Amino acid sequence: MRPANFSYACPTTLAEALLLTARGARPLAGGQTLMAALRQREINPAALVDIRHIGELSAALSWHPDHLAIGALVTHAQLLADARVAQAFPWLTQAARALGDVQVRNRGTTLGNVCWADPRANMLVALLASDAVVLVQGAADAVARRVALDDLITGFRTTNLGGALALSLAIPRRVARGIYREFSRQRQDLALVNLCVVRGEGHARVVFGGLDQRPRRLPQLEALLASRPLHETLTTAEYAALFQEVSLNPPLDAHGSPAWKQQIARELLRRTLTELTEAADHG
Numbered sequence: 001m002r003p004a005n006f007s008y009a010c011p012t013t014l015a016e017a018l019l020l021t022a023r024g025a026r027p028l029a030g031g032q033t034l035m036a037a038l039r040q041r042e043i044n045p046a047a048l049v050d051i052r053h054i055g056e057l058s059a060a061l062s063w064h065p066d067h068l069a070i071g072a073l074v075t076h077a078q079l080l081a082d083a084r085v086a087q088a089f090p091w092l093t094q095a096a097r098a099l100g101d102v103q104v105r106n107r108g109t110t111l112g113n114v115c116w117a118d119p120r121a122n123m124l125v126a127l128l129a130s131d132a133v134v135l136v137q138g139a140a141d142a143v144a145r146r147v148a149l150d151d152l153i154t155g156f157r158t159t160n161l162g163g164a165l166a167l168s169l170a171i172p173r174r175v176a177r178g179i180y181r182e183f184s185r186q187r188q189d190l191a192l193v194n195l196c197v198v199r200g201e202g203h204a205r206v207v208f209g210g211l212d213q214r215p216r217r218l219p220q221l222e223a224l225l226a227s228r229p230l231h232e233t234l235t236t237a238e239y240a241a242l243f244q245e246v247s248l249n250p251p252l253d254a255h256g257s258p259a260w261k262q263q264i265a266r267e268l269l270r271r272t273l274t275e276l277t278e279a280a281d282h283g
């Protein structure tokens, strides 16, 4: 199908872009999701604003003592190629590696993946487990504001960005191990269910994608893991109790039944926690 008619603007300043998005223009970054959605007429914006030539938006990763900042124009390929990311945030590298094909990774941006807010989006799931904070600015804002990624996502492919742009994203640097895993029917497909677990001393995040309208954290499991030494695994009884929490609300769709997706989720969780515990055992 062809997209419905739309106008296209390619501003070079943030102020111009914000005026356009405030009037309803849809930001276009790598176009890897947006163009398909336009062709399917899933969304029909009257105007697109290309954000790739805005001087104030960064295409770089910047390392700060307490956080890593990812600019709005950073692509999955850039993240994947960065050795420091692989060392400090290996779960982000794993999520980027499992995303799409070379072309999609070369053009698609990390922030585009987040802003589309698909409940199974690789980077969104991995970044939620990283406690990411998004720097957001709208036309009415004198300065950019910081919004926790968890608060930005409001439901199935919806955010509370309104007409604002995501300028960058910050991830706190802490000593932690983490794993991103997914189950998909075939390689390069969007995952059916995906999971990211990040665990440090006194800290744990567990985020599932594909089990609800938005990625979900498992707070009970997080609290339990945070209270345990890293090398300690869970008892069978604890697993059984925690799996209740995994029984979220997976959608019934052409890909499979809710019960099957829950079964996949439990197995992903079991394997991931076992692997993290073994890694802690080995130093």
Ligand SMILES: Cc1cc2nc3c(=O)[nH]c(=O)nc-3n(C[C@H](O)[C@H](O)[C@H](O)COP(=O)(O)OP(=O)(O)OC[C@H]3O[C@@H](n4cnc5c(N)ncnc54)[C@H](O)[C@@H]3O)c2cc1C
Residues within 6 Å of the ligand: 026, 027, 028, 029, 030, 031, 032, 033, 034, 035, 036, 051, 072, 098, 099, 100, 101, 104, 107, 108, 109, 110, 111, 112, 113, 114, 115, 116, 120, 121, 122, 123, 161, 164, 165, 166, 167, 188, 189, 190, 191
């Ligand atoms: C063949 C194929 C396979 C794919 N496989 C996967 C996969 O396995 N896993 C996965 O997660 N995704 C997958 N995708 C989806 C896609 O690659 C990602 O979601 C991509 O990262 C989107 O980034 P983009 O820069 O292309 O965003 P765009 O498509 O340009 O935009 C996506 C959305 O974000 C908004 N947006 C973008 N940047 C900003 C910003 N700075 N501020 C505010 N709003 C913004 C846009 O308005 C739009 O709503 C696949 C896509 C294709 C075509």
